[in-house]
Amino acid sequence: MKIATWNVNSIRTRLGQVISWLGENNVDVLCLQETKVIDTDFPLTVFHDMGYNTYIYGQKAYNGVALISRQPMKSVSTGFCQVLENLEPKWDDQKRVITGIVDEVRIINLYVPNGSAVGSEKYQYKLQWLAVLKTYLEVLLKCNSDIIMCGDFNIALEDIDIYKQVDTENQIMASLPERQALREILKLGFGDGFRKFNSQGGNYSWWDYRTGAFKRNSGWRIDHHYLTDVLYKQAKSCFIDISPRKLEQPSDHAPVIVEV
Amino acid sequence: MKIATWNVNSIRTRLGQVISWLGENNVDVLCLQETKVIDTDFPLTVFHDMGYNTYIYGQKAYNGVALISRQPMKSVSTGFCQVLENLEPKWDDQKRVITGIVDEVRIINLYVPNGSAVGSEKYQYKLQWLAVLKTYLEVLLKCNSDIIMCGDFNIALEDIDIYKQVDTENQIMASLPERQALREILKLGFGDGFRKFNSQGGNYSWWDYRTGAFKRNSGWRIDHHYLTDVLYKQAKSCFIDISPRKLEQPSDHAPVIVEV
DNA sequence: GGCTTCATCG
DNA sequence: CGATGAAGCC
Numbered sequence: 001m002k003i004a005t006w007n008v009n010s011i012r013t014r015l016g017q018v019i020s021w022l023g024e025n026n027v028d029v030l031c032l033q034e035t036k037v038i039d040t041d042f043p044l045t046v047f048h049d050m051g052y053n054t055y056i057y058g059q060k061a062y063n064g065v066a067l068i069s070r071q072p073m074k075s076v077s078t079g080f081c082q083v084l085e086n087l088e089p090k091w092d093d094q095k096r097v098i099t100g101i102v103d104e105v106r107i108i109n110l111y112v113p114n115g116s117a118v119g120s121e122k123y124q125y126k127l128q129w130l131a132v133l134k135t136y137l138e139v140l141l142k143c144n145s146d147i148i149m150c151g152d153f154n155i156a157l158e159d160i161d162i163y164k165q166v167d168t169e170n171q172i173m174a175s176l177p178e179r180q181a182l183r184e185i186l187k188l189g190f191g192d193g194f195r196k197f198n199s200q201g202g203n204y205s206w207w208d209y210r211t212g213a214f215k216r217n218s219g220w221r222i223d224h225h226y227l228t229d230v231l232y233k234q235a236k237s238c239f240i241d242i243s244p245r246k247l248e249q250p251s252d253h254a255p256v257i258v259e260v
Numbered sequence: 261m262k263i264a265t266w267n268v269n270s271i272r273t274r275l276g277q278v279i280s281w282l283g284e285n286n287v288d289v290l291c292l293q294e295t296k297v298i299d300t301d302f303p304l305t306v307f308h309d310m311g312y313n314t315y316i317y318g319q320k321a322y323n324g325v326a327l328i329s330r331q332p333m334k335s336v337s338t339g340f341c342q343v344l345e346n347l348e349p350k351w352d353d354q355k356r357v358i359t360g361i362v363d364e365v366r367i368i369n370l371y372v373p374n375g376s377a378v379g380s381e382k383y384q385y386k387l388q389w390l391a392v393l394k395t396y397l398e399v400l401l402k403c404n405s406d407i408i409m410c411g412d413f414n415i416a417l418e419d420i421d422i423y424k425q426v427d428t429e430n431q432i433m434a435s436l437p438e439r440q441a442l443r444e445i446l447k448l449g450f451g452d453g454f455r456k457f458n459s460q461g462g463n464y465s466w467w468d469y470r471t472g473a474f475k476r477n478s479g480w481r482i483d484h485h486y487l488t489d490v491l492y493k494q495a496k497s498c499f500i501d502i503s504p505r506k507l508e509q510p511s512d513h514a515p516v517i518v519e520v
Numbered sequence: 521g522g523c524t525t526c527a528t529c530g
Numbered sequence: 531c532g533a534t535g536a537a538g539c540c
Contacts, residue, residue, distance in 0.1 A: 010533060061534050209531035321525045469522040
């Protein structure tokens with residue numbers, strides 16, 4: 001089973017690229033982030049015509065996640081609050097979480113907040129959001145032993161996940177508190193799919209649109225697949241496909257594919 | 261001498277098309293309207309590199325006119341108020357007028373207000389603006405006997421200048437009061453360069469972006485060259501070049517070229 | 521309805 | 531740099 005994650009930075013702008021990529025890469029589930037569209041405007045039919053089942057959780061202009069699955073998914077759930085019933089509803093104002101089960105495997109598709117700048121209000125929100133995510137995962141792990149949690153984490157966990165040395169005190173996506181929050185989550189029992197197969201630096205999934213970052217490979221590895229034990233052990237491959245980033249009008253992120 | 265007028269609907273968006281058109285059409289003066297850019301952001305150097313002298317009169321987001329001249333121009337003047345010293349300054353809030361002399365010929369480049377809808381406040385402004393234009397021309401005619409007044413007039417003077425019969429009571433760009441205001445101006449001694457050579461309908465310079473107007477040639481002839489007597493008599497040709505309207509991301513107007 | 525600004529976000 | 535939405539024009 002092949003599971004891909006791709007922050008497309010607007011599904012409507014990127015639809016042609018996503019469709020052609022999906023035609024060439026026969027993935028079973030494609031997890032999209034930053035769809036940036038309300039559900040009524042999501043281009044469903046083109047995925048249905050390709051034989052995919054589509055589960056969406058979007059909003060206007062910002063955020064938005066979707067699951068594009070060859071097989072119908074079961075136990076699909078959107079947002080945190082359907083799982084954490086006592087959680088304040090405001091945690092679902094931003095559409096960043098969708099999950100469903102296919103072949104006994106729970107796929108969790110996440111768009112973690114960016115956090116803007118260390119110390120900012122948005123940074124606090126990111127850290128709190130990661131704490132909520134942890135409790136969310138604790139609940140799901142009670143029912144589902146096999147989980148693939150993937151998406152745009154907006155966190156580079158190790159220094160080799162960044163093209164240059166950064167200040168881990170002040171650099172968003174690399175600061176120690178957010179790294180620590182993610183490590184606490186991984187301690188629940190997740191392994192990094194990409195690092196099972198590749199321990200080298202220079203592998204990135206996001207390059208800033210500005211300053212020609214992609215040409216110089218000035219990237220960050222912030223899009224991840226985290227797998228629970230059994231899935232991690234049986235994983236066959238995990239790689240970043242940088243080819244869509246070379247096209248005209250690309251997303252700033254490249255898709256990442258794990259095979260289990 | 262070849263004088264072109266072209267409403268480019270943003271010089272920055274259309275720069276590539278304007279430059280390549282200018283390279284292929286060796287005009288002496290190119291009169292631009294709707295440059296939509298403040299003077300500090302106007303792309304001057306690319307015109308200078310082609311050997312053109314550039315005179316600009318722009319504002320943020322709306323309106324804006326420019327003269328692109330092979331020869332340096334003399335007696336360049338922007339707006340109405342430099343010529344009509346007692347005129348209220350508000351008449352230069354919208355940047356719609358620029359003029360200069362080349363080879364003893366005064367080129368006046370105009371972007372006449374559209375007027376929105378007959379009877380609206382903008383319509384009243386259009387009629388008043390045309391009255392001011394008349395007094396402006398009366399002054400210039402005292403000093404310059406040879407004048408080419410060109411630009412986007414937002415007026416189709418005759419029924420054959422429109423692809424279909426319209427209601428001349430209510431149709432903006434065709435209503436009797438605005439046609440009459442323009443006729444009063446032409447009575448000062450101007451002839452329509454295009455009509456010296458072509459008395460046929462079906463010749464248009466503007467096609468609405470909507471409803472595939474260009475494909476069906478549902479156009480209007482609203483971009484004109486008006487010439488004083490001597491120039492009118494010696495004019496060698498006047499034609500509309502519809503080829504740029506066929507490109508991707510075109511202006512909704514085509515350039516018009518007169519040779520004198 | 522097409523298109524181009526601008527402001528905001530990442 | 532590139533996305534969106536709102537406003538204004540035609």
